[in-house]
Amino acid sequence: MGAGVxxxxxxxxxAARYGRRVLMIGALVNAAGFTVYGLLGVRYGSEFTxxxxxxxxxxxxxxxxxxxxxTLDLLLGQVSVREAGSASGLLNTGQQLGIALGVALVGVVFFTALDRDSDLGVAAVTPEIRTELALEGVPVQVQDQIVAGFAAxxxxxxxxxxxxxxxxxxxxNPVDNTTVSRVLAQAGTEANAVNFAETFRYTLFYGAGMLLLVCLGFFALPKDAKLEERVLDGEP
Known part of the structure; x- marks a missing residue:
């Protein structure tokens, strides 16, 4: 719905009235959406509805x-009619290449961050694990072993x-106990939710930063850039 509007x-x-400024504003709005999405994802975690x-x-x-x-009309509007075919082909090639590389790059960023920041989830659930283990009468030394194994x-x-x-x-599992196994299973689910939310936020913030660069890139367009139809109407 938002894309259609x-x-x-x-x-x-x-675009006909404000030219390149529409592209800049759109990039900033897109970046703002990514930022809000990432913040809400961390705020609500696995309960994000x-x-x-x-x-x-x-x-x-x-x-x-x-x-x-x-974008297509504004960019193609800067070239003459005789060069429109070549410009259109080059633009479409660049779009397809950008999409392919973008999807791959986002995947690399996401899974690299997920691996790197796995300790965040562990740190978030460790106090709860220790509390549950203490209630089960597990000695502190054994608790340390369990937490270390859980982190690994x-x-x-x-x-x-x-x-x-x-x-x-x-x-x-150092302790063969059904309750302890249940505690660790629940803690694992919570830790994974925390890690996923944090990684999701990081990836979206990365995307927001790229959109800011895109916004700056639109400065390369002439200030008086108009839609393609307006330029073509003036061609002989």
Whole structure:
């Protein structure tokens, strides 16, 4: 919905009047949507509901529509009719290349951050683990071993390429106790939720930073850049 509204307004009303400034504003709105989404993801974690996602998604979509829809016309509007075919082909090639590299790069950023920041989830749930273990009468020395093993398990799971594989560090337990196993399973779920939310926020902030660079890149367009149709009308 946001993308449709943003695209309609930018092409039908704003781009013809404000030119390149529409693209800049759209990039900033898109970046703002990413930022809000990342902050809410960390705030609500695994309890992040569909309705809570709606606002940042609408903002993101509106900014995306404001950028994508008029970009082709504004860029192609700067070339002559005889060069329009070559320019269009080059622009489409660049778009396809950018999409392919962008998806790959986001994946690399996300999974690298997930592996690197796995200790955040462990730190968040360790006090609860120690409290539960103390209630079960587990000695402090054994608690240390359990927490260390739990941290290794979370880290190895975050670094594992295949989510169906159970790392060796997750298959050992110093205490053969059903309650302790349940506590560790619940803590693992909470730790993974914290790690995912933090990594999600980091990745979205990375995307927001890239959009700021895109916004600066639009300064390369002439100040009086107009939609393609206006330029072509003046061609002989």
């Amino acid at each position: 943003g695209a309609g307004l930018s092409v039908g009303v704003l 569909t309705w809570q996602m709606a606002l940042p998604l609408v903002i993101t979509g509106a900014g995306f529509g404001m950028v994508v829809a008029p 398990c979370v880290h190895d799971r975050s670094a594992e390429d295949d989510p169906t594989v159970t790392p060796a560090s997750c298959q050992s």
